[in-house]
Amino acid sequence: xxxxxxxxxxxxxxxxxxxxxxxxxxxxxxxxxxxxxxxxxxxxxxxxxxxxxxxxxxxxxxxxxxxxxxxxxxxxxxxxxxxxxxxxxxxxxxxxxxxxxxxxxxxxxxxxxxxxxxxxxxxxxxxxxxxxxxxxxxxxxxxxxxxxxxxxxxxxxxxxxxxxxxxxxxxxxxxxxxxxxxxxxxxxxxxxxxxxxxxxxxxxxxxxxxxxxxxxxxxxxxxxxxxxxxxxxxxxxxxxxxxxxxxxxxxxxxxxxxxxxxxxxxxxxxxxxxxxxxxxxxxxxx
Amino acid sequence: xxxxxxxxxxxxxxxxxxxxxxxxxxxxxxxxxxxxxxxxxxxxxxxxxxxxxxxxxxxxxxxxxxxxxxxxxxxxxxxxxxxxxxxxxxxxxxxxxxxxxxxxxxxxxxxxxxxxxxxxxxxxxxxxxxxxxxxxxxxxxxxxxxxxxxxxxxxxxxxxxxxxxxxxxxxxxxxxxxxxxxxxxxxxxxxxxxxxxxxxxxxxxxxxxxxxxxxxxxxxxxxxxxxxxxxxxxxxxxxxxxxxxxxxxxxxxxxxxxxxxxxxxxxxxxxxxxxxxxxxxxxxxxxxxxxxxxxxxxxxxxxxxxxxxxxxxxxxxxxxxxxxxxxxxxxxxxxxxxxxxxxxxxxxxxxxxxxxxxxxxxxxxxxxxxxxxxxxxxxxxxxxxxxxxxxxxxxxxxxxxxxxxxxxxxxxxxxxxxxxxxxxxxxxxxxxxxxxxxxxxxxxxxxxxxxxxxxxxxxxxxxxxxxxxxxxxxxxxxxxxx
Numbered sequence: 001x002x003x004x005x006x007x008x009x010x011x012x013x014x015x016x017x018x019x020x021x022x023x024x025x026x027x028x029x030x031x032x033x034x035x036x037x038x039x040x041x042x043x044x045x046x047x048x049x050x051x052x053x054x055x056x057x058x059x060x061x062x063x064x065x066x067x068x069x070x071x072x073x074x075x076x077x078x079x080x081x082x083x084x085x086x087x088x089x090x091x092x093x094x095x096x097x098x099x100x101x102x103x104x105x106x107x108x109x110x111x112x113x114x115x116x117x118x119x120x121x122x123x124x125x126x127x128x129x130x131x132x133x134x135x136x137x138x139x140x141x142x143x144x145x146x147x148x149x150x151x152x153x154x155x156x157x158x159x160x161x162x163x164x165x166x167x168x169x170x171x172x173x174x175x176x177x178x179x180x181x182x183x184x185x186x187x188x189x190x191x192x193x194x195x196x197x198x199x200x201x202x203x204x205x206x207x208x209x210x211x212x213x214x215x216x217x218x219x220x221x222x223x224x225x226x227x228x229x230x231x232x233x234x235x236x237x238x239x240x241x242x243x244x245x246x247x248x249x250x251x252x253x254x255x256x257x258x259x260x261x262x263x264x265x266x267x268x269x270x271x272x273x274x275x276x277x278x279x280x281x282x283x284x285x286x
Numbered sequence: 287x288x289x290x291x292x293x294x295x296x297x298x299x300x301x302x303x304x305x306x307x308x309x310x311x312x313x314x315x316x317x318x319x320x321x322x323x324x325x326x327x328x329x330x331x332x333x334x335x336x337x338x339x340x341x342x343x344x345x346x347x348x349x350x351x352x353x354x355x356x357x358x359x360x361x362x363x364x365x366x367x368x369x370x371x372x373x374x375x376x377x378x379x380x381x382x383x384x385x386x387x388x389x390x391x392x393x394x395x396x397x398x399x400x401x402x403x404x405x406x407x408x409x410x411x412x413x414x415x416x417x418x419x420x421x422x423x424x425x426x427x428x429x430x431x432x433x434x435x436x437x438x439x440x441x442x443x444x445x446x447x448x449x450x451x452x453x454x455x456x457x458x459x460x461x462x463x464x465x466x467x468x469x470x471x472x473x474x475x476x477x478x479x480x481x482x483x484x485x486x487x488x489x490x491x492x493x494x495x496x497x498x499x500x501x502x503x504x505x506x507x508x509x510x511x512x513x514x515x516x517x518x519x520x521x522x523x524x525x526x527x528x529x530x531x532x533x534x535x536x537x538x539x540x541x542x543x544x545x546x547x548x549x550x551x552x553x554x555x556x557x558x559x560x561x562x563x564x565x566x567x568x569x570x571x572x573x574x575x576x577x578x579x580x581x582x583x584x585x586x587x588x589x590x591x592x593x594x595x596x597x598x599x600x601x602x603x604x605x606x607x608x609x610x611x612x613x614x615x616x617x618x619x620x621x622x623x624x625x626x627x628x629x630x631x632x633x634x635x636x637x638x639x640x641x642x643x644x645x646x647x648x649x650x651x652x653x654x655x656x657x658x659x660x661x662x663x664x665x666x667x668x669x670x671x672x673x674x675x676x677x678x679x680x681x682x683x684x685x686x687x688x689x690x691x692x693x694x695x696x697x698x699x700x701x702x703x704x705x706x707x708x709x710x711x712x713x714x715x716x717x718x719x720x721x722x723x724x725x726x727x728x729x730x731x732x733x734x735x736x737x738x739x740x741x742x743x744x745x746x747x748x749x750x751x752x753x754x755x756x757x758x759x760x761x762x763x764x765x766x767x768x
Contacts, residue, residue, distance in 0.1 A: 139660040143584075143667050165657055170634050170664035177671060210633075 005036055005044075007051050009226035010194050015051075017041055017224075023118050028110035030162040035118040041224060043119055045086060047111070048161055053086055055121050057223050060259045062088035062122070064220040065232055067260040068268065069151055069186045070096055071250040072239050076150040077101070080178065082138035082166060083188075084155035085111030091125030093153075095255055102131045105141045107162055139165040145178035152179060154187035159200050167204055172211040172235070182238040189217060192275045193227035201231060206282035208235045216241050217279060218268040220259070231275070242269055292365055292564035296357040297557040300345055301337045301550060314340050314547075339550055348373060348548040349541050358557045365564040366491050366510070367501045368526035370533040372540060373556050375548045378485045379405035380540070381509030381525040383412060385481040387539045388507065388531070389451045390415035392695075397442045398453035399464075400688050401431045403483060404718055404755070406453060407694055407730045414695040418446050421687055422458075423603035428594065428615050429644030429681075432603040433457075433464030436472070443476050451479040456487050456500055456508075459640070459647065459724045461611030462604050463497040470504045479530075480505040488516040489610055492567025493575065497606035506531050515574075515610070515651055518559035522552040570652045574610045577659055578650045581612050584663045590619035590670045612648040614666075616641075620675035622749040624721075626666070629673065634665040640724055643681055643749060681745050689734040692767065697732030702765040704758070707743065710735045713766035718755030721746055727755065735766070 006016040017038045024035040034046040042055030053061065066089055070076055077100040081089050085106040093102055104126070106112055112133065115123040126133065134141060138154075152175050156163035165171055166187075175185045187208070190201040209215045212235035222230045234241045247262035271279070290296065311318050320327035320335025327335045341347040346355035355373065362371035374381050382405040390396050392414030398406060399422045410417055420438045422431040434454070443449065452473045457463045470480045482500035484490065488510050490499040500508035508526040512518040525540070527533055563570070582593040592615040596607045616626050627641025639649040648662060691714050692700065702716040712735065719729040728746075729739055743761070747753055753761040 137657065137660050139657075139664050140584075143660075143664055162657065165661050165664070168634065168661055168664070170661060170668045173668040173672070174664055177668075 005038070005046065007049065010196065013194075015224070015226070017044070017054075024114055026110060026114065028108050030108045033108075033110060033114050035114060043121075044224070045115065045119060047157060050158060051224050052157065053088065053119075053122065054224050055119070058086075058088050058122060060220055060222050061225075061230070062092050063257050063260040064218075064268070065089060065153060065155060065186055065188065066092035067255075067257060068218060068232075068234065068241060068265055069153070069184045071247075071262075071265060072234075072236075072241050072245050073150055073182070073184055076184075078149050078151075079103070080105065080142075080145070080149045080152045082106075082142070082152065082154045083157065083163065084153070086115045086119060086122040087112075087125040088122035089125070089153055089155050090128070090131055091122060094125060094128040094130060096253070099130060102128075103134060104131060105134045105136055105138045107135070107137050109135045137165065139168075139171055139174070142171065142174040142178050145174075147178075147180055149179050150183055152183070152185045154185065156188055159190070159204075167200070167207075169207040169210060172208050175235075176211050176237070179237060183236070184239060185212070185233070185235040187233040187235070189231035189233040191225065191227050191230055192272075192278055193229050197226055198278055202278055202282045204233065205279050208233055209283050212236060214238075214240055216269055217271065217275070219271060219275070220268065234269075242266060290357055290361055292361060292561060294357075294361065295554075295557040295561045296354040296361070297345075297550070298554045300354040301339075301554055304339070304344055305336050311339075313342070334551065337550055337554065340547065345550065348375070348553065349544070349546055355553065358553070358560070361564075362524055362556070362560045363526070365560050366524065366526050367499070368508075369529040369531070370527050372525040372527075372533075372536065373548075373553055374523040374525050374540070374544075375521060375552045376544060377513075377521045378483070378509045378511040378523040379403075379408070380544065381523050382406050382483055383409040383543065384525055384536060384540045385507045385509060386410065386415065386451075386453070387413050387542070388536050389479045389481065395446050395449040396451050396453060397439070397446060397449050397478070399431075399434050399455060401458060401726050402453065402455065403485065404720060404725050404727055404730075406483065407718070407727060410694040411698045411731065412695075414693070415450075416693045417690060418442055418449060419688060419690065425598065425604075428592075428598075429617065429642075430460050430462070430613075431458070432462050433605060434469070435602045436465055436468055439469050440472060443472060443478065447476060449478055451481050451506075453481045453483065454500075454505070456482045456484050456490070457497060457606075457608045457611070459486060459726075460613045460645065461486070461608035463606040463608065465602065465605040466498055466500065466503040466505065474504070479507070482508040484508045485511040486514060486611075487608070488512055488514060488563075489567070489571045489574070490608075492563045493571030493610070494568055496571070496610075497608055501526055501528065504528065507536075512556055512559055514649075515571075516559050516563055517652060519552050519555035522556045522559075524556065524560075571610060574650055574652055574654075577654055577656065578610050578612050580656070581648070581650065581659050581663060584659075585614055585666055588663075588667045588670050590674055591616060591666060592618065610650060612650050614646050614648070615644055616646060617644045617677060617680050619670055619673070620677040620680065621669070621673060622680065624746075624749050624751050625673075626669060628750050629669050630662075630665055634661075634668070636662055636665055638662075642721065642724065642751070643746065681742070686728065686736075686739055686742060688730065689736070690732055691734050692732035694731045697767060701768040703768050704763050704765050707762060707764045708740060710764050710766055711737050711740060716765040716767050717757065719743055719753065719761060719764065720755045721751040722754045729755075735764070
C-alpha cells in the first residue's frame, strides 16, 4: 500500500512521510486534527494539514523551547504556556522541582483530548498536579494578567489560522505586562529559510524587539519542519541569555536531555550570517 | 411581484446563465471577458471578468428595467418593506442626491440636521434648495452630536411651513437614532416628505431588536448602504421609496446623473446580498450584536475607554441606539480618537472605521470573528498601558453651530478668492472643510467662518485628522466669497 502524508513546504517543494495507518481524524471548531502512524517517525500530529510534531523528533523542539530559558532564569516558579496542546512543553517544564505552577492556555480542547489518547509520549505532562489547563484564547487570557509570571512560553501553530493572534504586537505587549520584572518570554519563531517563512520570522522579530528590551533569537535543527532549520525567540526584561547564563548551575541540577546541553546553549545563539541579516533588517526600524 | 421568492437572485442567475451560453462578444467592454487584459484578469480572477458585461436583452438595463433588474428591484422592495427599491451603483451618495432632487427644486426649503453627510449638502448645491438646519444636540461628555429633538423639529416645521421635506440620519455614524416615527408623523401632518439617510442602517431591516427602519416608520424615501453592513460590493446601495412617492419620477431623477453602463458586478452583489439578508439576516445580525457586545464589555474593563451603548438613550435626542456599532470614547485616556485610530493602524496593523477628536468607531460585521475581536481588545489594552496621558487640554466638542449666510448653490457658484484659512475669520466660505471619515462638514459653502471654526480645524489637523473639501489639497487655503 502506498499511503503518503505530504506537506507543501513551499508551492514548489514538498515533504512526505510514508504512512502506515491513520489513527484519528476529526474537526474542532477551529481546525482539522489528524494523527497518523509511520515507520520512520512514529506517530505524528497534523493540524490543518501541517505537521505539528512526530514522536521521533519532538524532543528537539520541546527541549529547546524550554531548557534555555529555564537555565537562564534563576528560579522560574510560575510559568504560563500558551498553545502546546500536545503537552510536550509541560513535560519538560515539570522536570524542574522548583516550578510551583504551570498554567496552560490552549484554545482547542480537542487537541488536548486527541493527544492524551494518541500521543501519551507528550501528553503525559498534563497529569502533574502543578499544571492547570485553561481552554481559552491565549490573547484573551493574557490580557488580564499583570506582573504574574517568571516565564511565558508561546508554543503556537503557524501565523495563519487560530494561532494568528499569538504573533501580533498586542500579544507580545500583553506578555510583557504579564511577566514579572525579570521575566522571560520564549516563542516559536518560524524558519528563516524559505521566503514566506522568513517574512513571518521577520515580522515576529520586529514586533518583539519593539516590546522587550532584550530580544535574541536561537536555533535548532528539527528534521520534520520546513527546511529543518527552526528558530526560537528569547525575549526578556532583564536577563541576557548568554551573559546571565550559568552553565555550572544547570549541570548541577542533573536534568538529563537528549538534545540540549550547556555548550549547545551558547552555540544555539550563534546564527548564520544570512539569518543575522534578516533580523538586523527589522531591528532598526523606528 | 410575480411570486419570485427571496431565495432567488435574478440578476446573478441571469449572469450565470449568460456565462454558460458562451456568447461571442462583439460589444463593450473591450476586455472581452478578460481575455484582452491578462494582468487585470489575473488580479481580479477570470470568473469576475467573465460577468463584467454590458446591458443587453437577457440582462436588462438599469436605466429602464423590464426583466431581471426589475425583478431584483421588486424583490429588494419586498425584503425591505418598501413600495419600490432602486438598485444604485453610485454609492449612497447617489441615493441621497436622488432623494433630495426628487422632492426639492431651486428655492425650496429642506429641514435637516447639520451633521449630515456632505452628499446631502452637495445635493443642495445641485438643485438650489435652501437648508434649514436643526442643530443636533450634543453629548458633552462624549463629544458627539446626537439626533434631532422633537421640539426642535416641531419648531423648525412651524417656522418653515413651506419646507418641502425633512431629512433624518438613521442612525448617525455613531449609532444614534432620532425619534424617526414621531418626526415622520409630524412632517406628514404638515405635508412634508421624510427623507432618511440610512447609510449606516441596512441591518435595521433584518436584525432583531434593532432601532426602527425608515420604511417601518412610514418615511417616504431612504438611502441604504448595502455595502456597509449588508455585505455587497463597495459603491452599491439601495434607494427605497414609500407608497406616496411616484417611482417613475424618481427613476427619471436618478437617470439624470447615473451611468448608463452600470457595473453588473455591483448589481449582482446587491442581488445576492439582498437574498442573503432576506433569508439569513436575522441570524447574521444576532452574531454581529453578540460580538459587538462582547467587545464592549471587554473594552469597558480597560480603564480609560468607554464603549457606550443603550444606557445613553434619553428618550429624545438619543431616542435609540444601534448596538451593532462599536463606538468607543477615548478621552479619559488622554488620547484623541484619531490618535488611537492612527496607533492601531501604524503599530498594530488594525484598521478601524474612523477616529474623531474623542471617539473611535470599529465596524463589526458578519465578516468578523472573535479571534479578531481579541486582537482589537488586546491592542486597545496595550495602547492604554503604553500611551495613557494627562487628559488636560483635550478638546471634545464636535458640533459648531453653522451660520448660513448664503444658500449653498449660490455660494458655490459665487465669485470667490483664495486666502489663508487662518486669516479667513469673518468671511463666507465658498467651500467645504471636513474630516474624512466621517465626512460631515465642519464648514459648508455659504457659511460664515468664525474663530471657533478655525481653531477647531487647526486642532483636528494637529491631532492627525484627514482634512478634505477645499481645492487646496493641504487645506491651508480656503476659497471665500468675494
